[in-house]
Amino acid sequence: MDQYSTRLDGIFQALADPTRRAVLMELGKGPSSISDLAKPFDMALPSFMKHIHFLEGSGLIRTQKQGRVRTCAIETKQFAMIESWLSAQRAVWEGRNDRLERFVLAEHDPEKL
Amino acid sequence: MDQYSTRLDGIFQALADPTRRAVLMELGKGPSSISDLAKPFDMALPSFMKHIHFLEGSGLIRTQKQGRVRTCAIETKQFAMIESWLSAQRAVWEGRNDRLERFVLAEHDPEKL
DNA sequence: CGAATACTGATCCATAAGGCTAAGTATCAC
């Protein structure tokens, strides 16, 4: 299994958690500090940090520490991987749909055969 | 946490596994039996079935048993959930980008203030 | 009918995931 696939695993795994999805939505509005991000969640900070580390590991966010404050920002580029996978998936089934449709039409219109 | 979020968890979790992604790509070409699907994987069939059950549970495929053969087909509708989540995410950060851009332009062109 | 085929159910295992608490370090504000 290659690098691309491993990265996809990690990205989808990151999105498979509601806390992490919510964090991404919040960061979509702009960079934010860890403690600000953590406020809406009824969770211990070390637990929340695990989510942050996971998101950073998957490339969906990057963090930067300045003094005692760590600021998180979203990495929109990484969403392109999801989108390209989805596009590839759609290309496969739409290719099949097109062939099926032409077959059906030909069947109903014998002149097309 | 609501139904929608739980379903998203399941869908992204389903996609977080390379075997399951490969299965979806194969099913994108058309319905297929379990044993045909399982052929490319060096995996015991009961283990493979777990992946199938997971995919079915997340709504990404549906299966139907006829005699001793169980046929799997993709549920393309379910991909719409992923896409709508991505769209929502993009809307958030693009909304921010638009505001940032207008702010930058206004700053460089004082007449726009 | 018996053998082959296509699953199915149950159990086990190692590892990962998603939380917790306790204790610590580093920075900041007064």
Next chain:
DNA sequence: GTGATACTTAGCCTTATGGATCAGTATTCG
């Protein structure tokens, strides 16, 4: 300098995940 603030590290726990094996059921084929 001291107390408050913002993380950080480490260890623990329960549950889930992604595989395995074994044994079974149901259907199909010769």
